[in-house]
Amino acid sequence: MIRAILIHPDPRLKKLCDPVTQITADLRKLAADMLETMYDAPGIGLAAPQVGVTKRLLVMDCMKLPDAPRPLVLINPAITWASADLATYEEGCLSIPDQYAEVQRPDKATVRWMDLEGALHEETFGGLWATCVQHEIDHLNGKLFIDYLGLMKRQMITRKMEKLKREMAREGR
Ligand code: K1U
Ligand code: ZN
Numbered sequence: 001m002i003r004a005i006l007i008h009p010d011p012r013l014k015k016l017c018d019p020v021t022q023i024t025a026d027l028r029k030l031a032a033d034m035l036e037t038m039y040d041a042p043g044i045g046l047a048a049p050q051v052g053v054t055k056r057l058l059v060m061d062c063m064k065l066p067d068a069p070r071p072l073v074l075i076n077p078a079i080t081w082a083s084a085d086l087a088t089y090e091e092g093c094l095s096i097p098d099q100y101a102e103v104q105r106p107d108k109a110t111v112r113w114m115d116l117e118g119a120l121h122e123e124t125f126g127g128l129w130a131t132c133v134q135h136e137i138d139h140l141n142g143k144l145f146i147d148y149l150g151l152m153k154r155q156m157i158t159r160k161m162e163k164l165k166r167e168m169a170r171e172g173r
Contacts, residue, residue, distance in 0.1 A: 001033045002040050003051040007168070008096050008161050014142040017047075017054045020075045020114075027057070028116055031073045034059045043094045045132045047139030050095050058136040062128045074113040077137055080122065082106035089131045091145045097164070099157050103148045105134050 038046040045060035061071045087107040092100045110124045146154045
């Protein structure tokens with residue numbers, strides 16, 4: 001089931017999300033719906049607060065070839081190491097449609113998380129995967145990529161999103 005993606009500004013996108021304490025059927029359904037929603041958008045990542053659920057869960061798949069997918073579900077992800085080297089990527093966000101900006105982040109990041117079977121994983125991500133996982137973990141901490149920008153740019157994007165939301169409400173979207 002494709003879920004509606006919240007558009008900034010929304011108080012649910014600014015919340016510190018709660019840790020997942022139990023892997024339930026509802027959580028499995030949420031993860032499956034989030035992957036479906038991400039692929040449909042299309043996007044390379046999606047965090048639970050973007051669909052209105054303030055829990056520490058994210059999905060991502062940064063594979064470039066559509067015939068070799070690598071769907072990942074990360075429960076309670078934590079960055080255990082980040083490189084001193086930085087990389088700059090032009091980031092986008094499904095909650096801030098059609099807005100892109102360069103953001104500098106650690107080039108590599110090691111992340112520990114639990115999967116839907118309760119197994120623990122630790123992996124060092126690089127390139128787009130590293131950028132994406134850091135962007136998605138930011139969502140779980142109520143942080144958006146525009147929070148890395150200067151005040152003027154951030155305000156301009158926020159005003160555009162407020163206008164978009166008014167238009168969407170008028171059109172019943
Ligand atoms: O969190 C999100 O809203 C998803 C976001 C993730 C992201 C993109 C770029 C850098 C960091 C994190 C997106 O997926 S935006 C869409 C996008 O980047 C994309 C869509 C289709 C093909 C390739 C990329
Ligand atoms: Zn985002």
